[in-house]
Amino acid sequence: MMIRSIHWLLVPALFQACSPAFDDEEHEDEPEELEESTEAVITCTPRSGVGYESGDRRTITLVSVDGKPVEINTANAFSNMRDAAARAGVRIRVNSGFRTNEEQQRLYSCMINCNCNSCNTAARPGYSAHQSGLALDLNTRNSGVLTWLNRNASRYGFRRTVSSEPWHWQYSGARATGPCSGTPPAATPPSSTTPPPSSTTPPSASTPTTQALEIVAPRAGGHYANGVWFKAKTNGTVHHVRYDSGGYLFGASEDAGAEFAYRRVFNTLGQHNVTVRGYDREDREITKKTVTIYVDAGEASQPEIQLVDLEDGMAYRNGFSLQISPMEGVASVVYSAGEYGLGVSRDTANGFPVDVVFNEYGARSIIVQALAADGRLVSQKAITIVIVPGTEDGLPPAIRFMSPLPGDQFGRDTIQLMAAGSDSVTRVVYYADGVEIGASSDAEGAFPTSRQFWQVGLRHLRVIGFNQHGDVAADQTIDITIR
Ligand SMILES: [Zn+2]
Structure with missing residues (x-):
């Protein structure tokens, strides 16, 4: 029997001292206000998220503030500010905090296609301050909140960065002490008389070295119609590759036999710098190369596939269900990893679920293809996740780190x-x-x-x-x- 796995994990907090990315270009709808009666609550149970800062992907730790995901350090700083405001009789609430790349991609697509989110301007995926974990949208329409923030927020490290958005406040990123500063207590180990055995596992590979990677397609400086095939060849040490453009991950493949082929329909025409990164079986980057191409014309951008509960680069326990959010015009969904099919679903009502149990642990690049009733490819998506031991997965006894990786x-x-x-x-x-x-x-x-x-x-x-x-x-x- 397959059991949906525990797929969350705890990760170290990465406290960045760098200056925050500004999102002056970013405009957004003012988020819905919470009910006045909503109780202010911070839940420190940490979970991981994939954050971005200036296009660089990083794992960040999230906690919950007023039911919204907020980066742990930002949450600590916010809590101190909120307590001070409360002492002055002002109730500050978080309406929106951390945003995933998929959420940002959706807002960006809304802007490109002008078919949702009031066609509002949105930062490129990977470049929103909400993805760095530093930005919070606050309840500034409530009485006294904006006035208090304007006078006092800077003392707690928060400031406005988007002039047209009074609700958008950004934290400096300085290390903050607050209610979530502590770490969860470690479970007390039972006393054991078994001494640790001498190491039977050789230390894993040391510092990665640059490995040969060649971009087979497209050719550098080439002009293409939209719908561009990317292919790469390596010397055999690369287990899978990821393709990204402007910090946005758009594809992945572990199918070395097919030259890691992946087709991308770009959202915009013009110049694109695409970076191909090669990884080993443990998902450690070992090589990369960048190619610049020009997309002149061609088909319209594809709707984005949203995978449910799966984020690129995270560890998941073996034995889980692949599933996507509802999509217009999709009749079936095909899931594959490398050259192997993982399953096909025509269950439109339930998000095209397919249960998978992998037969080994380590990184797997999963490609998801959404097809119309006539077999036409509506959209494609790929992510790479790390498979760790799961419940009843039938594999020999094993233990694998989920954090760190x-x-x-x-x-x-x-x-x-x-x-x-x-x-x-x-x-x-x-x-x-x-x-x-x-x-x-x-x-x-x-x-x-x-x-x-x-x-x-x-x-x-x-x-x-x-x-x-x-x-x-x-x-x-x-x-x-x-x-
Ligand atoms: Zn905002």
Whole structure:
């Protein structure tokens, strides 16, 4: 039986000291106001999201403020500001916080196609301050709120960045202490007499080196009609590639035999700089190349496929359902990974669901094709996710990090450690460079613990999973970098 997996994970907070991206170009509808009676509430249960800053993709930690996803550091700063306002009798609420790339892509498509969101101007996907986690839309129409913010917000690191949008406030990004500053308590490990075995796993590959990657199509500087095929050839070390343009991820493929072919229908004509990045099986980037082309004419942009509950680059427990949001004119959806079909669904009423259980762990690039009744391709989408042990997936006992993931880089911050184990794993112990740093028996919660790393450089993290008899069931060693 297939069980929808726990697919969330905790990730370290990345506190960026860089100056925030301005979104002066960005205009948006004023979000709906919350009911006055809505209780102000901050829930610190962290979850991960894919954030963007100036087009650069990064994993950020989200908590919930007034039911809205907000980046954890921004949430801490906001909470301090809100408390101060409350003491002055002013009730500030968050109407909109963090925005996913898919949400931003939708707003951007609305602008390009002028068919939704009042055709409002929207920042390019990857470039909205709402994607960096720094921007909050606040209830400035409520009495006294805007006046209070104008006088006091700067003391808490918030300021307006879009002159036409009084509700849009942006945090400086400075490290803030607040209600979500603490980390979730690690589960208390049961005492165990089993010593950690000596390492049986060789350390994973060290610092990635540049690998040969050749863009086969399109040719640099070429002029094309819209609907452009991208193809790349590598020397065999690349497991999958991602294609992005202007910071927006538009495609992925693990089908080396087909030269990682992916067809892109651009939303706009003109010049496009497309970067092809090659990754290893653990989803670590090992090579990249950029090509500039010109799209002169051709078919209109495609409607965007929205995958439900799946975000590129995240780890998911094996055994889950692929599904898309409703789409006009789509009669069937085909899912594939590499050269293998994962399934076809014609279940329009339920989001074309297909249950999948992969037969090995690691990165998989899933291509989703939405077809019309006559078989015509309506739209295509690809993402890459990392498969980790799931419930009843039938694979041999294993333990895999869910957070961090191999090759991740962090500042000297507290890092959330999480691992997914096979059913037989009931307890895990974590090590950093051979020293025990935490343990957990909370299998349901993906064995969470946390640790602050001070020493910069390459660090070897190891997780050992024990079964109920205290025997070692599996282990994994990964490398991360502390900057
Ligand atoms: Zn805003």
